[in-house]
Amino acid sequence: MSLAVRPCRDGDYASITAIYRLAVLHGTATFDVEPPSLEDVAARFASLRSQDYPCLVAEVDGAVVAYAYAGPHRPRPAYGATVEVSIYVDAQHRGRGIGTRLLAALIDETVARGFRQALAVIGDSSNAASIRLHAANGFAHVGTFANVGWKFGRWLDTVLMQRALGEGSSTPRSGA
16 A cells, blocks of 8 residues: 555545545534535635645545545634644545544644644544544543534534644744
């Protein structure tokens, strides 16, 4: 398996849309219930990239099989040093270390951009693989919102995880 992690490009949006579509339709990692269109995904990623948030993909043998990005936690200026991270791996490629490598690269990119805290909001408290992935990359469990999402005929929790980035809370973000 030839694995490469690289910045997202416009040509990756169709693969990202397909990966996310399956997550929406068959999984509880996201609380979306309708998959977004290719145009919606393209607009979302173009906006993130234009604001200098990192967006990465993982390729296996030249095909995009996973993606990860960091985005704003909240729009208020005081949250400017905090990002919320998301990662999705195609179901056929899980369990091969792709998510670990991709999330580590995303963390490196957020540090390089001067962010100080990263948050993960993990859909479904029974999503053990995602919780383990984040914990292996330095995230700590900081809370659970119980029964806040309704999908597939049942209530779902969200698990909140956090890790410091770079100098963490010892200094403000550069330019803040």
